Amino acid sequence: MKTISGYHHITNVTSNAQANYDFYTKVMGMRLLKKTVNQDDVTAYHTFFGDENASAGNDITFFDFPNTRKTIRGTNAVTSIGLRVPSDAALTYWQTRFEEFGVPHQPIDTLFGTKGLRFEDIDGLRLRLLSDEGNKGGFAPGVANQWSDVPDAYAIVGLGTVEVTVRHIETQEQFLVDMLGFKNVGMEDGITRFETADGGNSSSIHVIIDQRSQDELPGYGSVHHIALRVEDRVQLDMRAEQMRKNMYPNSGFVERHYFQSLYTRVGRILFEFATDTPGFTVDEPLETLGEKLSLPPFLEDQRLEIEETVSPFNTKRVNYRK
16 A cells, blocks of 8 residues: 555635635635535535646635534644745745735744745635745645736645644544554644655644644634545555554545545544546546536536526636736
């Protein structure tokens, strides 16, 4: 069985798909790669944002649950998502851009030798831009969105280190190290860093201990689950057998059409394993990804009902560089 290489996607909850789309395309300069529905609740959208080429392992995704409450923050939750930018200078660019757009943010910081910039999106979801300058290991960054007004030199090019906050670290460490092959590479400012494969921003998880807060009550502005990359169906089946043998509760094989999945919960943290293939171009050309509502074949017979249920919004790609 091959070692997990890093992230596949990170899924979150938003209160409004339209406003979320506007923020991640206009302000963050990312590309919408897929507009589909939550396959377990087809009344909600599932939107995927990533790089120009829909590269594997670079997607931040959202379910829109319009009537959900705002997240009540606490422990036993995923508490920050990393997004990679090419350099330290890019962080300064984003500091200025955030001030122009009124995005709440903190000063540039440094953690485990990597400079970062913490900020919140429109729902209060916590994120941290991570500089790839000096980044060693992990997989290559994606390609900047060529229709964004964010210059290539500063553009978001992939997912980075995710932070998990838990009351006790042992359960997460056992899963990451014993099951997935991550390495504990040290602690800084009370944060323990785990790396998989050859490490780097794309392939690291930070775990923070918080024994004083209540468990987080999820809502909009929270992380729903972390998806980790597996190469193909063969590797996914091997992970399923590993979870079964080691008594981790799991979903069994799930066909998502754009990838294939397996879910398991470790403590209160939901992990997904997702295959790199077939990818988002399985049913749309690369040039027009995300412009129409995409449904997997097993939901096509519900298209009319679904389109009458979800609130329509225009996602035809806009060239902000003109």
